[in-house]
Amino acid sequence: xxxxxxxxxxxxxxxxxxxxxxxxxxxxxxxxxxxxxxxxxxxxxxxxxxxxxxxxxxxxxxxxxxxxxxxxxxxxxxxxxxxxxxxxxxxxxxxxxxxxxxxxxxxxxxxxxxxxxxxxxxxxxxxxxxxxxxxxxxxxxxxxxxxxxxxxxxxxxxxxxxxxxxxxxxxxxxxxxxxxxxxxxxxxxxxxxxxxxxxxxxxxxxxxxxxxxxxxxxxxxxxxxxxxxxxxxxxxxxxxxxxxxxxxxxxxxxxxxxxxxxxxxxxxxxxxxxxxxxxxxxxxxxxxxxxxxxxxxxxxxxxxxxxxxxxxxxxxxxxxxxxxxxxxxxxxxxxxxxxxxxxxxxxxxxxxxxxxxx
Amino acid sequence: xxxxxxxxxxxxxxxxxxxxxxxxxxxxxxxxxxxxxxxxxxxxxxxxxxxxxxxxxxxxxxxxxxxxxxxxxxxxxxxxxxxxxxxxxxxxxxxxxxxxxxxxxxxxxxxxxxxxxxxxxxxxxxxxxxx
Numbered sequence: 170x171x172x173x174x175x176x177x178x179x180x181x182x183x184x185x186x187x188x189x190x191x192x193x194x195x196x197x198x199x200x201x202x203x204x205x206x207x208x209x210x211x212x213x214x215x216x217x218x219x220x221x222x223x224x225x226x227x228x229x230x231x232x233x234x235x236x237x238x239x240x241x242x243x244x245x246x247x248x249x250x251x252x253x254x255x256x257x258x259x260x261x262x263x264x265x266x267x268x269x270x271x272x273x274x275x276x277x278x279x280x281x282x283x284x285x286x287x288x289x290x291x292x293x294x295x296x297x298x299x300x301x302x303x304x305x306x307x308x309x310x311x312x313x314x315x316x317x318x319x320x321x322x323x324x325x326x327x328x329x330x331x332x333x334x335x336x337x338x339x340x341x342x343x344x345x346x347x348x349x350x351x352x353x354x355x356x357x358x359x360x361x362x363x364x365x366x367x368x369x370x371x372x373x374x375x376x377x378x379x380x381x382x383x384x385x386x387x388x389x390x391x392x393x394x395x396x397x398x399x400x401x402x403x404x405x406x407x408x409x410x411x412x413x414x415x416x417x418x419x420x421x422x423x424x425x426x427x428x429x430x431x432x433x434x435x436x437x438x439x440x441x442x443x444x445x446x447x448x449x450x451x452x453x454x455x456x457x458x459x460x461x462x463x464x465x466x467x468x469x470x471x472x473x474x475x476x477x478x479x480x481x482x483x484x485x486x487x488x489x490x491x492x493x494x495x496x497x498x499x500x501x502x503x504x505x506x507x508x509x510x511x512x513x514x515x516x517x518x519x520x521x522x523x524x525x526x527x
Numbered sequence: 528x529x530x531x532x533x534x535x536x537x538x539x540x541x542x543x544x545x546x547x548x549x550x551x552x553x554x555x556x557x558x559x560x561x562x563x564x565x566x567x568x569x570x571x572x573x574x575x576x577x578x579x580x581x582x583x584x585x586x587x588x589x590x591x592x593x594x595x596x597x598x599x600x601x602x603x604x605x606x607x608x609x610x611x612x613x614x615x616x617x618x619x620x621x622x623x624x625x626x627x628x629x630x631x632x633x634x635x636x637x638x639x640x641x642x643x644x645x646x647x648x649x650x651x652x653x654x655x656x657x658x
Contacts, residue, residue, distance in 0.1 A: 203623075207612075207630035214613075215637050380555045380602040398577060461531050461572060461579060463556075474559045474570065489557035497602035 170195040175508065179208050183286040183512040186522035190515075194508055202503040204496060210526045217486035222248060222456055222477070225486065226321060229473075232488065233523040234315045235278060236466040238271040240488075241320040246400060247462035247473045248322050254452055258402075260324035262443040265402040267307070267317060268464075269432040269439070274303040275467035276425045276432075277348075279519045280355060283422065286516045287364055292354055299347045306337055324449025334440045345433050352426040365419035369502045369514035372416055379498040382491045383469020384424040385518050389416035395465035406438045418510075421517040455479050466491055468519050490524035531579040533570070538593065544582050545596045548573045553580075558596075558606035560614045562638045567591055567614055589639070590615045597622035605629070615639035 173194050179187030187208040193201040216228055229244035230237045242264050249256055281296035304314045310329055311317040319327045329337070355361055371381070376389035386393055387410055394410035396403045411427045413420035456477035463472050469491030476485040495518045502514055536544050548555075553573035561568040571582040586593060595618050597603040607618040608629040615636035627635075 205628075207628070207632075210630040210632065212632070212637060377552075377554055378601070380600065393574075393577065395577075459533075461581070463579065470556070472557050472572070474557070474572075476561055484563075485559075485561040487557075487559040487561075489559070493605060494557075494602070496605060 172200065177511060177515075179205075181512075183282070183516055184520075184522075185282065186520070188515075188520060188522050188525075190503075190511075192503070192508065192511060197508045199503050199506050199508060199511065202500050204500060206496070206522070206525060208526070209522065213527045214486050214488065217483040219482075221481035222483055223322060223481075225483070227318075229488075230316050230318065230320070232490070232527045233521055235275045235521060236271060236468065236471075236524065237315060238267050238317045238320065239464055239466045239471065241317070242268060242401070243462050243464045243471055243473045244475075245320050245322050246464070247460050247475045248456055249452075250460045250462065251456035251458050251475065251477055252322075252452060252454065254323050254450060256324050257447040257450060258444045259328070259446045260448045262402045262439045263325050263327075263329065263448065264320060265406065266329075266436050266439045266443075267311065267319060268401065269435045270303055270307055271317075272432045272467045273344075273429055274300050274307070275519075276429050277303065279425060279467075279516075280351065280422075283513075283516050284355075286512050287361065289361070292351065295347075295351050299344060299351060302340065302344050302347070306340055309333070310337065321449065323452040324447070326449070328448050329440075329443075334443070338437060338440060341433055341436060345430065348429050348433075352429065355426055356423055361422075362419060365422055365513060365517075366415075366417060368418045368510050369506060369517060370415070370417045371498055371502050373414075375501060376416065376498060379501055380494050381469075381498045382494045383465070383467070383519075384411075384421055384428065385469065385495045385498060387412045388420035388424045390414045393470075395463050395470045398463065400462075400464055402439050402442075405442065406435055408435070418513050418517040425519075455481055456483070466524075468492055468521055468524070469494065471524075488527050490521070490527060492518070492521045492525040495520075496525070531572075531581065533581045533583045536582050536584055538584065538586070541582070541584055542594060542596065542599070545571060545599050548580075548582075549599050551575060555600040555602060558603060558610065560610045560616060560638070562614060567616055569593065569610070569616070571596070586616065590617060592617040592619060594618070595620040595622070612636070613638045 175192045177190040179189045189205040191203040230241035232240045277300035281293045284292035308314045311319040371389045373390040392410040396408040457479040459476045461474045472489040474487040478484045499518045553575045556572040556574045559570045566587045569584040604623045608625045610616045
């Protein structure tokens with residue numbers, strides 16, 4: 170059988186950001202996939218030499234426009250560990266609520282893109298209509314829609330008063346109702362099921378061995394979620410990882426759908442239990458030492474490796490983003506699939522190239 | 528300061544230590560590099576039951592060499608190509624070698640001991656040739 174190489178990306182209808190795959194096909198079957206990334210590598214890690222550790226919160230938040238808040242939060246957590254800063258409990262609860270709002274809007278964005286990739290335009294529009302309501306909450310409570318700018322070393326910049334929390338919880342009820350309708354279509358519709366079931370299967374052992382993270386890992390049956398480490402308010406709010414056993418595109422979709430409601434539950438708990446008190450403490454001095462901080466972003470575990478030598482500039486700022494960790498698994502599941510299934514498989518890892526090209 | 532343990536290892540023991548991690552059922556979390564004045568520090572981090580443990584390898588010199596661990600952890604090739612492109616660490620035996628073209632950079636080895644403007648970038652490694 171003659172082989173043909175079909176270029177996929179960096180510009181492609183299902184790719185909002187540039188990544189390229191050389192797909193080697195025999196007839197309509199993919200037999201090999203070779204990636205090219207690095208089209209928009211920004212070298213943000215190098216900026217640590219120019220920006221001091223306080224300014225660097227702004228850089229961390231700008232690694233990605235979708236998981237911006239959790240990037241800032243993880244960076245702040247790492248610095249707070251280095252400087253032994255005790256963050257006020259109220260700030261931890263606020264961080265938790267904003268982090269989960271961020272997860273909901275990221276998952277809804279992904280669900281919309283997934284529906285669009287399948288040609289299900291109305292479902293795409295409904296997903297993004299509901300996401301808009303989440304963005305409105307984020308704007309009302311932080312002042313920003315994409316970059317929240319509410320996290321700082323030692324706490325947070327903004328508080329929520331009782332009325333804001335009451336309104337937020339009411340709005341969350343309406344959002345949850347909308348999400349029930351949307352996810353019912355995603356999970357019960359026959360055409361969606363037949364498009365995604367049994368496609369791009371990643372067995373449990375391979376998911377683990379290939380270093381997968383997040384929904385990609387959990388959809389293959391590995392119950393790992395960094396929120397169980399107990400950072401922010403998760404030491405008081407229990408999190409049970411959402412898992413599926415099938416490891417296919419449908420399972421990855423189902424995990425994200427279920428995580429939407431898990432996040433709603435976490436926000437409710439956080440805002441109902443939120444303690445009174447300060448939202449930040451003053452931080453003085455410079456960091457020294459080394460730490461590795463891990464949190465759960467919408468796409469999975471993010472790793473911040475910081476090394477400091479007591480000066481204002483970090484000696485090393487390194488971020489391992491979830492998409493970077495999931496790329497090898499994507500390459501593993503592509504061989505053997507039909508060419509027409511490649512967009513679905515690529516979309517179900519929820520690739521965030523901004524993160525990977527930090 | 529760091530609650531996660533970091534074990535110092537040598538170049539000779541790298542592959543054995545990594546193989547032991549694999550046999551213990553660890554997930555490879557990351558490989559990162561840090562440029563220090565006279566050496567490059569490589570950190571291999573592993574997760575076992577949500578506990579993080581790292582191996583630390585110090586490599587003296589401007590362009591040190593290190594064996595690839597992608598024969599043990601297949602997913603390591605991306606980290607290793609990144610370390611090569613950014614830090615000028617030569618990694619021998621990578622499962623997929625982008626030959627310096629993983630990232631399209633304005634300067635070669637931005638975290639290397641010396642930096643120079645990049646030559647025009649070549650293509651990524653070719654996939655299996657058309658028959």
